[in-house]
Amino acid sequence: MDGESAGPHETPDDSGAHPRLDEEQIRTLERYGERRTTQAGEVLFNAGARVSEFYVVLAGTVAIVERYSDENRVLSVHGPGRFLGEVGLLTGQVTLVSAVVQQPGEVLAVPLHQLREVVARDAALGDLILRSCLLRRWALIGMGAGFKILGSRHSPDTRRLREFAARSRLPHRWIDLEEDPSSEVLLRHLGVEPHETPVVICPGGDVLRNPSNADLAWAAGMVVPQSSGELCDLVVVGAGPAGLAAAVYGASEGLDTVVIDGVSTGGQAGTSPRIDNYLGFPAGISGPELAERAVVQAERFGARITVPLKATSLERVDGHYVVHLEGGDQVAGRTVLLATGARYRRLPVPRLEEFEPTSVYYAATEVEAQMCRSDPVAVVGGGNSAGQASLSLTRHAARVRLLLRGGDLGKDMSRYLVDQIERNPNVEVLRHTEVRELVGEENLEAVVVENNQTGQCRQIPARALFVFIGADPHVDWLAGQVELDEDGFVLTGTGVCDRPGNRHAVGLETSLPGVFAAGDVRSGSIKRVAAAVGEGAMAVRLVHQHLAGDGSPHAEARTADRRPSAAP
Numbered sequence: 001m002d003g004e005s006a007g008p009h010e011t012p013d014d015s016g017a018h019p020r021l022d023e024e025q026i027r028t029l030e031r032y033g034e035r036r037t038t039q040a041g042e043v044l045f046n047a048g049a050r051v052s053e054f055y056v057v058l059a060g061t062v063a064i065v066e067r068y069s070d071e072n073r074v075l076s077v078h079g080p081g082r083f084l085g086e087v088g089l090l091t092g093q094v095t096l097v098s099a100v101v102q103q104p105g106e107v108l109a110v111p112l113h114q115l116r117e118v119v120a121r122d123a124a125l126g127d128l129i130l131r132s133c134l135l136r137r138w139a140l141i142g143m144g145a146g147f148k149i150l151g152s153r154h155s156p157d158t159r160r161l162r163e164f165a166a167r168s169r170l171p172h173r174w175i176d177l178e179e180d181p182s183s184e185v186l187l188r189h190l191g192v193e194p195h196e197t198p199v200v201i202c203p204g205g206d207v208l209r210n211p212s213n214a215d216l217a218w219a220a221g222m223v224v225p226q227s228s229g230e231l232c233d234l235v236v237v238g239a240g241p242a243g244l245a246a247a248v249y250g251a252s253e254g255l256d257t258v259v260i261d262g263v264s265t266g267g268q269a270g271t272s273p274r275i276d277n278y279l280g281f282p283a284g285i286s287g288p289e290l291a292e293r294a295v296v297q298a299e300r301f302g303a304r305i306t307v308p309l310k311a312t313s314l315e316r317v318d319g320h321y322v323v324h325l326e327g328g329d330q331v332a333g334r335t336v337l338l339a340t341g342a343r344y345r346r347l348p349v350p351r352l353e354e355f356e357p358t359s360v361y362y363a364a365t366e367v368e369a370q371m372c373r374s375d376p377v378a379v380v381g382g383g384n385s386a387g388q389a390s391l392s393l394t395r396h397a398a399r400v401r402l403l404l405r406g407g408d409l410g411k412d413m414s415r416y417l418v419d420q421i422e423r424n425p426n427v428e429v430l431r432h433t434e435v436r437e438l439v440g441e442e443n444l445e446a447v448v449v450e451n452n453q454t455g456q457c458r459q460i461p462a463r464a465l466f467v468f469i470g471a472d473p474h475v476d477w478l479a480g481q482v483e484l485d486e487d488g489f490v491l492t493g494t495g496v497c498d499r500p501g502n503r504h505a506v507g508l509e510t511s512l513p514g515v516f517a518a519g520d521v522r523s524g525s526i527k528r529v530a531a532a533v534g535e536g537a538m539a540v541r542l543v544h545q546h547l548a549g550d551g552s553p554h555a556e557a558r559t560a561d562r563r564p565s566a567a568p
Contacts, residue, residue, distance in 0.1 A: 009061060009102065011076040017135035020081035021056060025125050026108065029056060032118055033110030038062075044084065044099040044107065048204015050221055051095050054115045055084040060105020065098045066145050066203075075145060077102060083129065086136035090129075090296050094221040096146040096171055096203045116300065130296060137169065137292065146171030147220070150186065151198025152178060153371065154442060156357030157210055158198040164213040166367035167264040167271060168307065169292050170220055174370075213308045223306050232256040234543055235323050235333035237311045238474075240267020241529045242519030243339035244294040245536030251301035253540060258331055259303055260323070262310030266291030267341045268471070268520075269529050271363035272385065273392035276416055278529055288365065290529075311340075314481050314515075321515065335543045338482070338490055338510065338517040339536065342471030347380065351438045359444035361466045364389035369396040372464035378403055378447055380435060381468030387417035389466050394426040401460060403433045403449060430460075438465070473521045483511040489523035492516070508539050514546050 011018060021029075033053075038044075038060055045051045047067060055062070057078050064084070066073045075097060078084060084099050089112070110118070119126030140146055147165065151158030153176055165172045177183045177197065190207055192199050200208040202219050217223050234250050236243045239261035250257040264270065272287030295305060310326040314336065321336045344362040346352060352360065361368045364379075369392060376399040379390045390402045402421065409429060410418045421427050430449065436457065437448035444465060450457045473489045475482075483491045496505035508516045518535035520527055525535065 009077050010079040010082075015135055015139070017132055017139055018076065018078065018082055019128055019132055021083065021125075021128075022081075025122075025128075026056060026058070026081070028122060028125065029054075029108060029110050029115075029118060032114035033108050035106055036109055037106050038101040038104055040101055040104045042101040044101065045095055046204070047096055047098045048094055048202055048206070050092065051085065051089055052112055054089065054110040054112060055099065056108040056110070057082050057084070058106040058108055060101065060103040062107070063100050063102045065100050066096075067098055073145075075140075075143060080105075083132075085133060086140060087130075087133040087292065087296060088137070088221070090133055091299050092221060094203065094219070096140060120300070130293075134289070134292060134296070137171065138289070140171035141169065144171075144173030146173070146203055147216075148173050148175060148201035149198060150175040150177065150183060150192075150201065152176070154178075154358055155198055159357065159371070160213065161198055161200065161211070161216060162367050162371075163363075163365075164216060164264065164308070166365050167266065167288075167363075168217070168220075168222065169288050170216075170222075217308055223309070230332065231320060232258050232331070232333045233547065234258070234335050234337060234540075235321065235331055236260070236337045236339055237323060238267065238337075238339035238341055238519070238521070239265040239295075239305060239307060240339060240341045240519055240532065241269050241290075241294075242341075242532040242536040242539075243267070243337065244291065244298055245533040246337050246339065246518065246539050247298035247303040247305065247536075248294065248301065249537045249540040250543065251298055251303035253544070255540065255543065257298075257303040258333065259298070259305040260309040260311060260325070260331065261305075261307045262326070264307050265295050265305060268344075268363075268385070269532075271365050272388055273364055273366075273369075274388055275529060277414060311477050314478055316512070321512075335514045335516070335546055337536075337539050337543070338475075338478075338515065338521055339519045339532075340474040340477075341520040342473050344467065344471050345469050347435055347465075347467055347469065349435055349438060355438050355440065355444045355465070358442070359440070359464050361464060362468070364392050364466055368464075368466070369393055372397055374398050375463035376401070376461045377464040377466060378435075378460065378462040379466040379468065381470075382406060382409065383412045383468060383470070384414055384417060386466075386468040387413045387421055389468060390427050391417070391420055391424065393466070394424060397426075397464075399461075400427045401462070402427055402429045403435065404429060404431045405434055405452065407431045435465070471520065475521065481512065482515060482517075485523040487523075489525075490517040490521050491523050495523055506545070507542050508535060509542060509546075514543075516542055 061079045063074050064076045149161050175183050196209045233255040234257045236246050236259040239259050247259045269287045270291040274284050276284040311323050313324040315322045320334050322330050322332045324330045373396045377397045378401045380403045382404045390400050393400050432451050432453045433449045435447050436450045439446040446459050447462045448459050492508045496511045510517050516539045518539045519532035
């Protein structure tokens, strides 16, 4: 099969998203699946449903089709040796497209639970499938396939849905009510009144009228139902780098691991357009891609990750812990890892709340960048987040002004970012500058800034304001259950022991036995992705020690045969 050429209508593999399996790899998969003949026009799977099988084309061709507004758009065509599906197949989400047999032939169908076993044992095949599925997900995002969000650019709910979809790496297309001439016809076709917007058109055809983020997550198949009577080994609250690392190491070492997050997976790192100094990625990696890889890796080992699911309180019950969730549900665990990170600080300026729904941003993903295409923007901050955002926005905005409260750009920013900013003619750095006023009617039009050395004020045009001025720990939901330092970060290890009358806490353990903290929420943590990942991995080792010390069954022994396939 290696020598077969692509069919006349087959999509070329220009990006590595559509590799062809060799005969040995197909024989490996055949031991777990069955061959089936196919007929022209046969639908292997439909958009909007969960797929239970992994398909490899053995003969003939299969088209990947987006069905939308009574029209079919062929996205790709696959011939012999190619497999079907993207990353949602591996994470249990609904499929966003349909697979329709174009030329009759034969396919190999492998049940998904068997596929997971195969890729766990065959690293080369697993890596090939994972990389291809990730690339296909990014391709769907780039093509605007999947969900359709129909709403006004001035609507806070439209922005909310777009941001959630972007941060969840959910392929979607935004249809602007003000700019897209087809939007009015589409609204009439759907029977939707203007006051019911924004609406989301799901891949299966269902229409959601101004849904919550949780509603959209359910429609995408992202929510894993929690069993109220179940007691797991480890509950991870927060799905940033620390939480995802704990999920990977915990699940791979046999811990029954549940991860929840009130927003999306990836945390603040997941909103970074580019991370150039993360070990092992010499060409850099985007925050969303790093998060997606971590999610797939964790779920491959059996971790259950659910977003958006907000924790509201922590309670100790009968020797274990219960995390209460918004909506009244709860999840119980023998141990808990607090990895809730920190929330961006807000500028203390008048009218901020008025402009936040439409013109003020705390991340600079592709969605935020597209919202201010060809407009002047201002970025506030002097750290790496502000630097990365400024460089990313130059690809979309007409002009980027970086407002720096101090005078030294290199004080809190990595040297490689400083060098890139200083070489970029589209970034203007305004030193010793602070925002004093926001100007505009419904949307931001300009900001009034003051030189904090001379006192001189001036107005600069800005249709969007990006704020990166540090963060505060996300601990409100804990309501004093654990000891905090004077700045509100969670104390661990010797920080707890130093307080008179406190028990002896170990490493990353908090003042509650069996409750650990990792990442930005922890007092004394280094605010770097690599450090958070390391702490998440370290916390799992301490969880094992705690479970063994409490006389609980050592979960690591239950699945010792899985350890050789654990992430390094």
